Amino acid sequence: MRAPRSTYRVQMRPGFGFADAAEIADYLAELGVGALYTSPILTPTPGSTHGYDVVDPTRANPELGGEEGRRALVARLRSAGLDLVVDIVPNHMAVEVPAANPWWWDVLTHGQESRYAGYFDIESFPVLVPVLESDEDTEDTEDTEDTEDTDKLTVDGDRLRYYEHEFPIAPGTGSGSAAEVHERQHYRLVDWRRASAELNYRRFFDITTLAGVRVEDREVFDATHGEVLRWVADGDVVGLRVDHPDGLADPGGYARRLAARAGCWVVVEKILERGEALPGSWPVAGTTGYDALREVCGVFIDPAAEAPFTKLAESLGVPTDYDAVRAECRRLITDTSLASEVRRIAALVSSVDTERARRVVAELMAAFPVYRSYLPEGEHHWLAAVAQVRERCPELADAVDALDTQVRAAPAGELATRIQQTSGMVVAKGTEDTTFYRYTRFVALNEVGSCPDQFGVSLDEFHAAQAAREASHPQAMTTLSTHDTKRSEDVRARLAVLAELPDEFADAVRRWSARRGLPEPTLNLLAWQSLLGAWPISADRLAAYLDKAAKEAKVRTSWTEHDDEFEAAVRAWPGEVLGDPVLLPEIRAFAEKITPYGWSNSLGQKLLQLAGPGVPDVYQGSELWDLSLVDPDNRRPVDFAARRALLQRPRPPVDETGAAKLHVVRTVLRLRRDRPDLFTGYRPVEAIGAAAEHVVAFERNGLIAVATRFPVRFTGWGDTRLDLDGKWIDKLTGRQTEGGLAEVLTDYPVALLLRGTRPRGGR
Structure with a gap:
């Protein structure tokens, strides 16, 4: 390999x-x-x-x-x-346009006789296809089918049509009215709202147009x-x-x-x-790197800011009990968007009535300490969830015991398999896509693979994690930004600056909220952080982000249950704030104050990721400053012509162009290409002196990466030094040092030290 x-x-x-x-x-x-x-x-x-x-x-x-x-x-x-x-x-495979997927089309045409019926994870036939509209005012869910829009069906040759949707007609079943033809098919077109509770095929999370594949x-x-x-x-x-x-x-x-x-x-x-x-x-070589993201970004966040940020959140009415918010959000998912999966699992539990089984399954999903246990290998995670449910819900103890016994007796059986497949869905939807938008105390921590209730990563934890990766998965991928991250690495780096200015930030947020706060506390605190983190940002981009955030949070509105008045207020907010002659100068001044410190954190993060153990990934465009928010904002086109031009600049200054970050990226990646022998092993390098807390450094194999932490309260290196032997050359600047940081961290807040002679020319 x-x-x-x-x-x-x-x-x-x-x-x-x-x-x-x-x-x-x-x-x-x-x-x-x-x-x-x-x-x-x-x-x-x-x-x-x-x-x-x-x-x-x-x-x-x-x-x-x-x-x-x-x-x-x-x-x-x-x-x-x-x-x-x-x-x-x-x-999974997509089934949104059935005719585009020949396997799914064949299943809809021939049902259980289709050669592809076993390709998809289908519970029963006819397959429910949730595409119909219905009377949204009906309150009697028992009569949902009576209100469904089946009168809009038409027969067109060998196809059944519903507006732009087309479905196959099984051979020999095309006579009579459209409704009669529909009743003869191996599928049933139903109200789209029925998917969450009744869908009879496995899907990707709660997306009905992505059908699970066996x-x-x-x-x-x-x-x-x-x-x-x-x-x-x-x-x-x-x-x-x-x-x-x-x-x-x-x-x-x-x-x-x-x-x-x-x-x-x-x-x-x-x-x-x-x-x-x-x-x-x-x-496998390892993961795609969210674990590395948590470690690298966390080491630049000052843990001393936890109490002030908690105080601010509480004063604004934002919940600060992370475990409680997460459990509430996971239960919301099991009771709504993933109710059909919970129902399917509950039906497999022996000797327990359906409702109690459903409750036990839902509580287990909320209690999982990880995304998924891998039975029998990950049995300790399973047992931790079971123990938590026993303690939290003593009235369900007998049902919990019955389920636990059945699962562990057959760890590869259908019940155990369904629970494990579904737990990851509940954790992802409940935590990443709900909790992260409700628990908004400090959103730099709200990232895939991260721990919002852990305020920063200590040097000891950081070094231990890197050493462990080098020892166990040295070819794992590492990353700082992906298409799935909630915000880019540079937004997080700038938000980390706020952890050094917690009181100043709190005063500003209280003042700004009093003048133009959003009418929902968790979104309000998220909005001010996002505005500063992504500054400068257009009103349209911020409005699109906040609209998605509000719907993901599911507090005042959601993707399926809309509050039109609230959504209109959210969409209007960015324009009102950016057009406010009093607020705008204050926000601009605050953003400009924290921006240079954010650049320092960005360069530090990138150097540690690129030089550290693993195979580093650079997400498109992030070799320059990239202040993107969640998708689709982070999938915008990249200006490669601008990057080509900046690539030619030798040793650029740290400024708004981002060329300094590009310089760091090219220096490390070229060295990985030309001297792969340098990128083996791992050893923490300790700093000595008055500014030692501002240093994070490690050595690979004759190569040392050095980065500056907590730049706001940094006042100078003085006599702070690394304990080095001999002379080292910074590959970023050509500067020489025998350990003194004042000698080498002059042009940049980072250095890449190589033992040996001064490099000859080049960049």
């Missing part, structure tokens, strides 16, 4: 296809990148902007350039000395992976990123099969909670 030296992630889409990716190959090579790393490139739903909605896994996406374009991209990458890493989606079946694995494995066998692809393994029936078995068949570098999008380890039986 050959791991790439580093990766550069690009979001493929119509408008940025294979030819466009080929155009930036020379830029990436000059930057020092080891491999282009793409979002999924198999055929998705027509017009897809992300590729995770695959409809045909047997061919390259024609909207990106098809097979011819893919092969041309590979040839261009090879000529530039670059590898290719591809994102794959084994858990990739644990060897035939299904072969059918869905054949094309990608051909690319690997041909040498076109050197690595695979596996999306959402926790949704699979047997993630470990899948990992072993994929490793055996592919024989290439494989990383999994597995979100590890603090202290959790990747299952040792998985033959």
Whole structure:
């Protein structure tokens, strides 16, 4: 297995296809990148902007350039000395446009007789397809079918139509009225609101248009992976990123099969909670790096700010009991959007009545300490959840015991499998997509894989985590920004500055909120932090972000239950704030004050990630300052022409262009390319002197990375030094030092020290 030296992630889409990716190959090579790393490139739903909605896994996406374009991209990458890493989606396929997915179309046409019926995780037939509108004013859910919009169905040849939706008509069933034809099919078109409680096929989270695939079946694995494995066998692809393994029936078995068949570098999008380890039986290089993100970003956050931020949140009416908010949000998910999954699991529990089984399952989902237990390997996580439910709900003790006994007696059985598949969905939807938008005390901590209730990461914890990664998964991916992060690395770096100015920030927020606060406390506190973190930001961008945040939080509005008046107020807020002649100068002044300190944190984060253990990934565009918020904001087009031009600037100053960050990225990536021997081993390097708390440093193999922490209260290095032997040269500036930080941290708040002679020319 050959791991790439580093990766550069690009979001493929119509408008940025294979030819466009080929155009930036020379830029990436000059930057020092080891491999282009793409979002999924198999055929998705027509017009897809992300590729995770695959409809045909047997061919390259024609909207990106098809097979011819893919092969041309590979040839261009090879000529530039670059590898290719591809994102794959084994858990689900898109069924939003049935005719676009030949397997799903066949299932809808032939039902259980379809050769593809076993490809999808379908509980029963007819398959419920939730697309119909209904009378939203009806209060009697028992009469939902009576109000459904079936009178809008029409027959058009061998297809049944509902507005723009088309569905197949089974052979010999097309006579009579549209309603009569509909009743004869292997599917039922139902009110879209019924999906959360009644859906009878597994899906990706709560997205009904992404149907779960039974990739644990060897035939299904072969059918869905054949094309990608051909690319690997041909040498076109050197690595695979596996999306959402926790949704699979047997993630470990899948990992072993994929490793055996592919024989290439494989990383999994597995979100590890603090202290959790990747299952040792998985033959993969590691995760996609959210664990590294938490460690690297956390070491720049001052833990002393926790009390002031908690006080501010409480004074504004924002909840500060993280465990309580998280449990409430997870229960909300089990009772609403994922109720059908809970119902399906409860029906499998023996010797317990359905309602008590449903309650026990829901409580277990809320109690999981990790996204998923991998039975029997991760039994301690399972037992922790069971114990918590016993303690919290003593009236359910007998039901908990019955479920626990059944699960542990058959850890590969259907009940255990369904619970494990669903726990990750509940944790993701309840924590990432709800709690993170409600628990807004300090949103720099609200990140995938992070711990919002842990205010910062100590030096000891940081170094221990890096040493552990080097020892156990030295070829795991590391990252700071992805298409799934809630905000970019540079937004988080700037927000970390607020932890050094907690009282000043609190005074400003109270003053600003009194003048133009949003009418919901948690969103209000999120909004002011987001405005400062992403400054300068347009009213339209901020409005789109806050609209999504409000719906994800599900406090005053949601994606399915709208409060139109509240949503209008949220959308109007950015324009009102940015147009306020009193507020705008204050906000601008505050943002300008914290921006240089944010740059210092950004450079420090990036250096530690790129130089540390693992295979570092650079998310598209983030080699310059990137102040993006959650998707789709972080999928905006990247100006590569500007980056090409800035790449030619030698040793640029730290300024608004972001060229200094580009300089750090190219210096480390080129060194990884030219001197891979330097990037082995790991040893913390201690600073000595009055400013020692402001230093985080480590040595690899004759290479030392040094970064500045807590820049606001930093007053100078004085005699602070690293305990070094001999002379070292900073690869960023050419400056020489024997350990004194004042000698080397003059131009930049970071340094990359190499033992040996002064470099000759170059950048």
